[in-house]
Amino acid sequence: MLAGSLGQGLHRVHQHDQQRETALALQNAILGPAVSSGFAVRYQPATRPLQVGGDWYDVVDLDDGRIALIVGDCVGHGLEAATIMGQLRSACRALLLEHPSPAAALTALDRFAARLPGARCTTAFCAVLSPDTGELVYSSAGHPPPILVQADRTMRLLEDARATPLGLPYDQSRPEARDVMPPRATLLLYTDGLVERRREPLDAGIARAADLVQENRSTALDDLANEIMSGLAPSDGYQDDVALLLYRQPVPLEVELAADVSELASTRAALRGWLSRAGVGPDQSINVLIAAGEALANAIEHGHRNRTGGTIVLLVSAVADRLHITVTDAGSWKPPEPVASAHRGRGIALMRALMHDVTIQPLATGTTVHMHSRIA
Amino acid sequence: MATPLRLGIDRRDDGTLVLQAAGELDLSNIDAFSQALADALTKASTDGGTVTVDLRRVEYLDSGAINALFARADHIRLIANPILMPVLKISGLTDVAQVEAASPSSDH
Numbered sequence: 001m002l003a004g005s006l007g008q009g010l011h012r013v014h015q016h017d018q019q020r021e022t023a024l025a026l027q028n029a030i031l032g033p034a035v036s037s038g039f040a041v042r043y044q045p046a047t048r049p050l051q052v053g054g055d056w057y058d059v060v061d062l063d064d065g066r067i068a069l070i071v072g073d074c075v076g077h078g079l080e081a082a083t084i085m086g087q088l089r090s091a092c093r094a095l096l097l098e099h100p101s102p103a104a105a106l107t108a109l110d111r112f113a114a115r116l117p118g119a120r121c122t123t124a125f126c127a128v129l130s131p132d133t134g135e136l137v138y139s140s141a142g143h144p145p146p147i148l149v150q151a152d153r154t155m156r157l158l159e160d161a162r163a164t165p166l167g168l169p170y171d172q173s174r175p176e177a178r179d180v181m182p183p184r185a186t187l188l189l190y191t192d193g194l195v196e197r198r199r200e201p202l203d204a205g206i207a208r209a210a211d212l213v214q215e216n217r218s219t220a221l222d223d224l225a226n227e228i229m230s231g232l233a234p235s236d237g238y239q240d241d242v243a244l245l246l247y248r249q250p251v252p253l254e255v256e257l258a259a260d261v262s263e264l265a266s267t268r269a270a271l272r273g274w275l276s277r278a279g280v281g282p283d284q285s286i287n288v289l290i291a292a293g294e295a296l297a298n299a300i301e302h303g304h305r306n307r308t309g310g311t312i313v314l315l316v317s318a319v320a321d322r323l324h325i326t327v328t329d330a331g332s333w334k335p336p337e338p339v340a341s342a343h344r345g346r347g348i349a350l351m352r353a354l355m356h357d358v359t360i361q362p363l364a365t366g367t368t369v370h371m372h373s374r375i376a
Numbered sequence: 377m378a379t380p381l382r383l384g385i386d387r388r389d390d391g392t393l394v395l396q397a398a399g400e401l402d403l404s405n406i407d408a409f410s411q412a413l414a415d416a417l418t419k420a421s422t423d424g425g426t427v428t429v430d431l432r433r434v435e436y437l438d439s440g441a442i443n444a445l446f447a448r449a450d451h452i453r454l455i456a457n458p459i460l461m462p463v464l465k466i467s468g469l470t471d472v473a474q475v476e477a478a479s480p481s482s483d484h
Contacts, residue, residue, distance in 0.1 A: 261404035265379040268400070268436065286436070286459050293438045297403045346446075346467065347439035353466045 023079060027052040030086045035059040036067070038131075038251035040225040044242045046193065047078040053241035054081030054122075055191045056089045060096055067131060068096045071243055072124035073143065073191040081241075084118045088166070092126065102126040102139035103176035106166065109141075110174075113167030120167035125189060127158075132277060134181035134249040139174050141166050144192050144206065149213045151184040151279070151320040151375075157206070181249040183279025184320050184375070186217050186224070193240030194232055208232060217320035221246050250277040252317035259300045259310040259329065267314060268293060278318045280375060288373055291354040292316075292325055294347040295369040299329035322374045325355070330366040379404045383412045385419065393420040398433035401441040410444045417451055428453045432478040434460065442467045449473035 027043075030052070035041055036059055045053030054074035061067055070092055074085045091112050095105040105126055113119040125146060127138035138146075138158055142165035145157035160177035181187060188209065195205030212231050216224045225246055253274040257263040271292055275285045292314065299312045315326040352358045355371040381399035388394060395416040401409055416427045429445065429452050431437070437460060445452065449472040456464055458477040464470050 261402070262378060264402045264404055265400060266377045268402075269377070282459060283462070287462065289436060290438055290463055293402060293436070297438060297440070300403065346443060350439050350442075350463065350467060354463065 019079075023052050023082070026079075026082060026086070030082070030089060031056065035245075036061060036251075037254065038221075038247065039069075040221040040246040042225050042229050042242070042244045044193075044229070044238055045077070045082075046239055046241050052079065052082035052085075053077050054085045055193065055241040055243035056085050057189070057243045057245040058089055058093060059245065060093050062097065062100045062128070064100065065131070066100060067129045068093075068100065068102075069127045069129060069187075069189060069245060069247065070096075070124060071143065071189040071191055071245055072122055073193075073241070073243075074119065074122045076118070077241060080118065084116060084122070087116060088113065088119060088122060088124075092124070096126070096128070100128050101176065102128055102137055103161070103174040106139050106141050106163075107174045109166050110168070116167070120165075122166045123192075124166060125158075127189075129181075129247070131249075131251050134183070134185070134277075136179045136181060136187075137176055138179070139163070139176050141174070144190065144195065144202065146190070147188040147206070147210045147213055148179070148181065149186045149188075149210065149217050150182050151217065153214050153217065153320075155210050155214055157210075183249060183277065184217075184318050185249050186213055186221075186320070187247045187249075188213050188228070189245040191241065191243045193238055193242040194228070194244055196240060197234060205232075218322065220317075220319065221248055248319070250274065250318070252315065254316075255314040257296075257312050257314070259312055261297075261300055264293065264296060264300075267296060271314070271316065274316060275323075278323060278375075280323065284373065284375070287354040288323070288325070291351045291358075291371055291373075292327065294351045295325070295327040295371070298347060298369075299327055299367065318375070322356075322372050325369075325371045325373075327369045328366060329368075381405045381408065383408065385412065385416045387419075391425065392428055393425060394428045394430055396430045396433075400435055401437040403438070403440055406440040406444065409441060413444055413448060413452075417448060420451070426451050426453055428455065431456045431460070433457070436460075437463075439467070442469055445469055445473060 039059050041057050054076055056072050058070040074081045092105055092109055095108050123143040124141045125143040127136050129136050138161055140162045145159035149155050161175040163174050195209050197205055212228050216227050255267050255270055257267050268289055310330045313328045317324050355373050357372045359370045361368045379400050379402050384396045386394050393416050395412055420427045432455055434457055452473055454473055454475040455478050461477045464475055
């Protein structure tokens with residue numbers, strides 16, 4: 001008798017583990033792998049120990065170079081909501097790849113949701129971003145408005161182009177609105193679980209989230225995601241599924257170049273274009289170009305003295321009030337040769353004069369240079 | 377893509393030797409620039425003159441070019457693209473060589 005109920009208990013534990021594993025595999029299949037660089041995402045389902053829920057986020061690289069950003073929220077929690085979410089997410093992705101219009105995608109998703117039991121009343125926000133210009137075209141199906149915070153702290157909600165949640169009788173074509181993210185503006189897409197609190201209007205929660213983004217507009221995106229998740233969590237934890245997606249204009253620049261002087265001009269051209277997209281004026285741009293050029297020249301000249309075929313990586317990203325440059329090579333900058341040292345000395349002095357907080361980190365695997373520049 | 381650079385040496389009617397550069401100066405073409413500077417100075421030295429280095433159409437230069445100019449600081453008169461004046465000042469070149477900013481719209 002005792003052995004029997006113990007056996008049943010163990011069986012249940014085993015079933016429970018299996019269910020959890022299945023759910024995790026499902027979540028990873030649905031939400032993984034990592035999104036493109038330049039975005040930060042968080043996902044926290046309300047139902048434990050399940051790792052899936054009815055919320056979703058998605059970042060889709062479109063054929064024309066634009067990027068679709070989506071967040072959505074299916075009714076209910078747990079595995080059942082997750083299976084509906086997975087279907088809607090996949091359908092939305094396919095629709096956007098076929099025709100990159102948020103209004104068209106949500107209109108088509110209406111028909112899809114109307115035929116899928118449990119999918120009705122799903123809310124979703126869908127935007128298509130032109131990363132070169134920061135232009136956003138968007139449409140909302142009853143979803144809370146994304147928060148856009150400019151580098152100067154100005155905040156606005158993307159609250160135009162709103163219509164009903166998905167799958168309801170709606171015979172008009174859905175609206176579409178347009179906005180432009182200025183350089184170094186931060187965009188937060190989220191689901192209502194992030195901001196909704198009992199006995200409190202939704203606006204209060206949205207204002208709280210906006211405050212956090214405004215305060216942290218100079219925080220790196222991934223750290224900002226952590227700040228938001230911990231800063232907005234109720235004392236007893238999130239009671240609803242939460243999905244969030246963060247983007248800051250422009251996408252960071254990442255150039256991998258061969259350690260060869262012939263790569264300098266094209267790398268410089270790429271950096272020049274990026275600085276313009278980041279809203280850095282010509283007078284400051286030339287200083288940044290020269291400082292980065294010195295780091296790249298050093299990496300080419302001295303970072304690969306004893307080897308061939310080495311590569312150098314240039315990474316450039318911006319927050320509201322400054323930009324950050326990293327140059328990584330696979331060699332060593334020391335010891336200086338007598339003839340070369342005067343030249344190199346001047347190059348490093350220029351880097352220090354033109355940028356803030358220049359650090360040169362010699363590592364066993366190579367040398368990494370970090371530089372910052374404040375943007376007025 | 378190769379770094380764009382055009383170099384030319386001219387003697388003006390008043391006898392001044394001018395080294396003109398247009399494009400960008402970096403590690404890939406610094407040897408060509410240094411050689412052109414040396415050639416111009418050789419030509420000028422026969423009549424004891426200095427060389428005018430016309431960098432009005434240079435959009436970018438790095439410490440390699442600044443070093444080459446430092447080495448000849450006593451014998452050159454430099455006309456620079458205004459956008460490059462801050463870096464020429466920071467490097468100290470303006471303290472040892474005669475450097476003037478071209479007016480933004482100036483042409484040949």
